[in-house]
Amino acid sequence: MRDVRVVYRKYDEKLHWHQWMRYLGEDAFGVWLGAPANSVSQRGDEPVVTQEQAHVQLFPRDQWFTAIFNDEPRRTEIYCDVTTPVEFSEDVVTMIDLDLDVVKRRDGTIYVDDEDEFAEHQVKYGYPADVIATAQKTCDWLVGAVANEEPFLTVYKTYLDKIR
Numbered sequence: 550m551r552d553v554r555v556v557y558r559k560y561d562e563k564l565h566w567h568q569w570m571r572y573l574g575e576d577a578f579g580v581w582l583g584a585p586a587n588s589v590s591q592r593g594d595e596p597v598v599t600q601e602q603a604h605v606q607l608f609p610r611d612q613w614f615t616a617i618f619n620d621e622p623r624r625t626e627i628y629c630d631v632t633t634p635v636e637f638s639e640d641v642v643t644m645i646d647l648d649l650d651v652v653k654r655r656d657g658t659i660y661v662d663d664e665d666e667f668a669e670h671q672v673k674y675g676y677p678a679d680v681i682a683t684a685q686k687t688c689d690w691l692v693g694a695v696a697n698e699e700p701f702l703t704v705y706k707t708y709l710d711k712i713r
Contacts, residue, residue, distance in 0.1 A: 552569050558646065579609035584605075603712045605705060647676075
């Protein structure tokens, strides 16, 4: 199993969240990477954060989001970042985080997070109109998709089994 570097940046290219994950495979939904329990991630140059539960992450091709699927008992089951389309190389995946997040709690609650940050960064970073529109459209779609569509229902569980 090879390791892949995951690198999120903000629109000004500033380093955001980053970590190493294990390549688990690719299917019709995209590239799947996983991190076992007690793996670490880091935001920018802040101290590393230990992730107590295993998680897998989906990096779709030609889509404007990424998705994290957390193992139990973590309260957040699914966490989708609205991003620019992922850029893939052999050992690195990178994208621009566009602030909007769609979160599904383990109790089934779904909500949009960081709408205030999205509005602020539109001005601060000068997001082009097409980026704003596509990010909002993707966010709106994700709200329904995480409740009703694959890979958000069962597909991800196969990959969680692999990383456990």
